[in-house]
Amino acid sequence: MLAQLRALLIIDPLIIVSTIAYGSVNLLVSLFETTGRRQVAIARAWARMLLRVSFVRMKVEGLEKIDPAGSYVFVANHLSYMDTPAILATIPVQFRFMAKRGLFKIPFLGYHLSRAGHIAVPRDNPREAIKAMIEAGKMLKERGISVLIFPEGGRSERVKLQPFKEGAFYIAINSGVPVVPVALAGTEKVLPMGSGTVRPGEVRLRIGDPISTVGMTMKDRGKLTQQAFEGVYGLLEGTDLVEPRVEADASV
Numbered sequence: 001m002l003a004q005l006r007a008l009l010i011i012d013p014l015i016i017v018s019t020i021a022y023g024s025v026n027l028l029v030s031l032f033e034t035t036g037r038r039q040v041a042i043a044r045a046w047a048r049m050l051l052r053v054s055f056v057r058m059k060v061e062g063l064e065k066i067d068p069a070g071s072y073v074f075v076a077n078h079l080s081y082m083d084t085p086a087i088l089a090t091i092p093v094q095f096r097f098m099a100k101r102g103l104f105k106i107p108f109l110g111y112h113l114s115r116a117g118h119i120a121v122p123r124d125n126p127r128e129a130i131k132a133m134i135e136a137g138k139m140l141k142e143r144g145i146s147v148l149i150f151p152e153g154g155r156s157e158r159v160k161l162q163p164f165k166e167g168a169f170y171i172a173i174n175s176g177v178p179v180v181p182v183a184l185a186g187t188e189k190v191l192p193m194g195s196g197t198v199r200p201g202e203v204r205l206r207i208g209d210p211i212s213t214v215g216m217t218m219k220d221r222g223k224l225t226q227q228a229f230e231g232v233y234g235l236l237e238g239t240d241l242v243e244p245r246v247e248a249d250a251s252v
Contacts, residue, residue, distance in 0.1 A: 014053035015198065018046065036117035037094060043116070047089035055200035056082070056190050060090045062207030066180065068092045071144050072210065073172040075228050076182035077161050077236065078150035082191040083184055086203050087148060091182075095146035098136060098167075100154070119147075121167075133167050137174035147171060151228070159188050161233060161242045169224040173216045179224065181208035181231030185239045206235040 023046070029038050051058060066072070074095065076087060084097065097113075101120040104113050113120075119136050122128040136147050149171075151164035172179045186203035208231040216224060236242045 015050060018049045018053060036096070039116040040094060040096075044088050047085035050085050051089055054190070054198040056086075056198070057202045058086065058090055059202060059204045060207075061205070063091070065207050065209060066091065066093060069144075070146070071140055071175075071177045072146045072180045073140070073168055073175075073177055074146060074148045074180045074182050075151045075164070075168050075232065076148065077184055077232055077241065078152050078154065079159055079184060079241070080187035080191045080193065082187040082198070082203070083150070084148075086184060086187055086205055087182065090205055091207070093146050094144075095148050096136075096139065098132070098147060098149050129167065133171050134174070137171045140171070140175035140177055146177075151225075159241055161229075161236060164225050164229045166221050166225050169221050169228065170218070172213050173218060173221060173224065176213055178210035178212050179228050179231075180210050181228055181235060182206070183208070183232050183235030185236065185241055188241075208232070208235050 025042055029042060033039065070093065072093065072095075074087070074091070076083065096116070097118045098121050099113065099118060101122045104120040117139070119132055119139075121132045139145065140147060147168075149168040151166075151168045152162040153165050169179065183206045184203065185206075186201055189199065190201045190203060191198050211224065211227050211231065213224065233242055237245075
């Protein structure tokens with residue numbers, strides 16, 4: 001009961017106020033800046049503030065594997081709307097998100113997403129989805145930035161890691177940049193699916209070894225997808241977010 005009161009009277013109002021404040025600054029900056037870099041910097045500051053006022057503690061492992069000036073396709077498991085702020089606040093690279101097109105239709109938010117260079121993905125139109133992936137690959141090549149994708153295809157009431165879709169790996173092979181597995185644990189408790197209230201807690205973010213795509217062709221897309229899945233799975237082992245591995249009985 002006390003936690004709910006704290007969320008309603010302290011955390012939620014602070015989230016709303018900080019979002020309006022940072023969002024307004026970001027919107028103003030977007031009128032004069034076209035690369036999206038300053039907007040991402042402001043969004044990163046907002047994400048850090050959001051975690052701070054929500055009493056969410058971040059525990060991050062593997063940052064030394066990432067070159068802040070590098071270009072990557074980050075692939076992460078998706079548990080909660082808190083996933084994006086957690087990644088944005090802690091991974092110090094210039095990256096854009098691939099998000100469902102519906103978010104781009106929301107007033108204010110949609111305008112910001114478009115101006116910052118994030119990419120809309122239509123889930124019900126395969127042809128348009130391919131165009132979005134080609135655009136993302138082109139952006140990686142030409143602008144030297146990174147892309148964040150949740151390859152499970154969306155949040156699910158089942159928190160266990162789901163099979164990955166191949167879109168992220170099409171982009172990585174097409175642009176020739178490494179794929180970086182990222183594992184999140186704890187966001188499903190901080191902001192559970194269906195809940196509008198953020199709860200204090202700890203979130204763990206683990207970064208895996210980058211997977212090179214040099215020399216790969218589109219025929220290798222399935223193999224790369226499985227490698228990335230195994231990478232995220234390995235980072236989540238020991239949590240309740242993956243099914244335990246079943247070892248084969250050598251005596252059989």
